[in-house]
Amino acid sequence: MSHKPTVLAVDDTPENLHVLMDLLKVDYAIIAAKDGEKALKLAHSKEPDIILLDVMMPGMDGYEVIKRLKSEERTKDIPVVFVTSLSEAGDETRGLALGAIDYITKPFNPDIVKARVRNHLELREAVRMREDVERIMRHDLKSPLTSVISLPQLILMSGDFDDHIKSMLGRIEDAGYTVLSMINMSTALFKMERGTYSFVPESFDLAAVVRKVFLGYEDTAQMRGQELVLEIEGSTAVPGQEFMFFGEELLCYSMLGNLVGNAVDASPKGGTIRVRLQQTDDSVRISVHNPGMVPEDIKNRFFAKYATSGKDRGTGLGTYSAKLIAQAHKGDIFMDSVDNEVSVSVVIPR
Structure with a gap:
């Protein structure tokens, strides 16, 4: 039955x-x-x-x-x-x-009652199926990713390689971690939309996260003659300089990855993309700056779901997910486009 x-x-x-x-x-x-x-x-x-x-x-x-x-x-x-x-x-x-x-x-009205009940139950079942599929995908994809992440280190331990090979193996390992973070983020963003996400902040080095994001876009930026610059408290960061932050590292990695990726795509050749980290007594500001202008057709819906313009491969979810992540940190996100420069700023209370 x-x-x-x-x-x-x-x-x-x-x-x-x-x-x-x-x-x-x-x-x-x-x-x-x-x-x-x-x-x-x-x-x-x-x-x-x-x-x-x-x-x-x-x-x-x-x-x-x-x-x-x-x-x-x-x-x-x-x-x-x-x-x-x-x-x-x-x-x-x-x-x-x-x-x-x-x-x-x-x-x-009998037809309306039956239709409303049926439609909402079908919608709820679709949500359950989506959650089940995502759980299965996360489980099944993590197994091969374990090899992608661990094998580079095993290869490095097996012999003496030049710096170029070491760099390539390091990028394979970073790519594995990036895919793993994307898998984990899929459900996190869905829960944020529904208001059921459990936020668990910890202290971590946000500057190190920015450098890792830069590494993922390094090849694309070099091909376009673009420069990726990290600034801390108004000055260009020196190698190894830290910026401690209280939040969720994976969320911040995803947020910055989306914002930097958008900046790289939107910037002209030879442009400079800057990530600026600043703090005051009551807040932390994370901002991404790039040359260019925001298209008029998305200015008023820049952080809306599926908002995109002029990109064949764009999903319109990057800035939307950045907004959800900022809100999960009890903060807010803003966009300014003036004097041929675009800046997206996340302000999070301390």
């Missing part, structure tokens, strides 16, 4: 519950509650796939129920569709702000 998705219907009017149960019982397993307290208990014990929640109920109303659902780890991801006879836009806005994904109005 195939498993039917579970729908929790919550309404203080028995007639409304009977109507919903009659509409949905063929395709779904229906459980019902006549008040907010019972709804919360069923949500915790049964973990339904979707909740149809009446707004106006005596005692605990629908707004309070959804607040409590979204505050609990076990129930916060259950999609909630409000059921209401209210038509004012303000009521819908309030519900959506609390986390409801949709509204169904009374009296019920």
Whole structure:
């Protein structure tokens, strides 16, 4: 027997519950509650796939129920569709702000009820499948990457090689770490979008991260006659100079990789791309500067998802992911384009 998705219907009017149960019982397993307290208990014990929640109920109303659902780890991801006879836009806005994904109005239109429930359950299943596929990909890709990362060091230990060979092996190892970070980041960014990412900061050398990012773009920059420059507190950094930072190293590596990569792509031949690291008593500023101008068609949506212009291979996700990473660090990100120079700055409170 195939498993039917579970729908929790919550309404203080028995007639409304009977109507919903009659509409949905063929395709779904229906459980019902006549008040907010019972709804919360069923949500915790049964973990339904979707909740149809009446707004106006005596005692605990629908707004309070959804607040409590979204505050609990076990129930916060259950999609909630409000059921209401209210038509004012303000009521819908309030519900959506609390986390409801949709509204169904009374009296019920059978086709609309069935379509809304079906569509939201299919969407939730698609999200689950995406997460499962990403977990499988991360697991299966990490095995061959272990060889890519470890073999260069084993080769170096097996003989005496000139500096050119050592450099090439080092780049293979760095490329392996880059791909590994991309695999790890795929799920992290998805969780940031949903507001479920667990931020775990540590102290690390941000200047070393910038140098590693530069290494990944070194060949492209050289072919274009471009220079990659790191500046710390207003002066060109000397080799080995540190800039300690409290955050997540992998996130910062990904953020800087995207911003520097965009700067290299957008800069003319012979241009200089500068990464500047500065700190004050209350904040840290990470900024990437490059010659050029931002195209007019993306100025107002520079950090929007899929915003791109003039790049056949561009996904439009680089600056968007940089924004998510800045926000994960409780900071913000800004773009300026004046006097033929573009600067993207991330400001993070200390």
